[in-house]
Amino acid sequence: MKALLLIPLISIFLIADLSAQNDPASPVKSKVFYSGSGKSSIEIMVLDSNQSNAYTTVETSYKIVNIAIQAKREPHHYLAEYTTTTKSCTGCEGQQRRIHVELKDLDKPQKTLYTIDQNGDELMLENHNYRTVTHGCCGAEDYLAIYDYDNKLIIDGDARILFGDIPNTQFGFYVSYKPEYEREGILGTLYFSYNSDERYAISIQSTPLPDDICSPVVPEIRIETGNSKDEFFPDTNEYLLWSQEQVKSKSEINHLNLKISYLCEPSLQLDPITIPIMEGKPFGKPDRIQSIQYVHP
Secondary structure, three states: OHHHHHHHHHHHHHHHHHHHHHOOOOOOOOOOOOOOOOOOEEEEEEOOOOOOEEEEEEEEEEEEEEEOOOOOOOOEEEEEEEEEEEEEEOOOOOOEEEEEEEEEEOOEEEEEEEEEEEEOOEEEEOOOEEEEEEOOOOOOOOEEEEEEOOOOEEEEEEOOOEEEEOOOOOOEEEEEEEEOOOOOOEEEEEEEEOOOOOEEEEEEEOOOOOOOOEOOOOOEEEEEOOOOOOEEEOOOOEEEOHHHOOOOOHHHOOOEEEEEEOOEOOOOOOOOEEEEEEOOEEOOOOOOEEEEEOOOO
16 A cells, blocks of 8 residues: 555656746756846936036846847847946936947857947837837927847937838838928928838928917828728837738839828818828839928918
């Protein structure tokens, strides 16, 4: 009888041991082949006679990310080491922040493979690119930028960046807008970009809008196709363009319109600006820098 009881007990202990090894919360320890650490620090200084204080903080953090940092490669796990340096002061609006990221192969974390160094309040690593966000100060809109993993700018703009995803193809594009505050006769610039090499800028030339009834913030931008198959996801600012699914090259991308609508009171009715995408390019033109004249009441 004792021998018969012994076999089930041994089986129970073996199963429990294997379960403990596979459970991340288990006290059973695996062999550690890498250990990293970084220090955090703060410096506080007297800024002026009003006893305002300036301060600088340095923080180190780590993330495990699954991204594709090389074109046409499958995603891979990396160790991302963030070093964030922030400068600000008491009573100040806004801050200056520099984010430094070192990407390391998770299997060989001793060696840094890629380095990112950007200004911004946030830096998010995404599948084939990364984006930064600089929060607007004093009522201004956030400034956004998207880069590839060669640290080349793909697109930037204020408030939001649209993404047009063409399913089952390698083609996708970004759309953004930046208002113009310095050059007279230009309201802003619309950007249309496939990647860091294929980028288009269309400046909107116009007399100023009446600032007493028109909003100074960025206008509404959107992609219109007139096809009910296409979908828009406002949470991610992404368009799923099923109507373009059959294209084999960028030159076959047609029947898309980029729309800009400036926001004014009902007393001023403004027509939206339409920029057609023809043969994969704004207005079908190969020029990377273009302009359009906008006439309003």
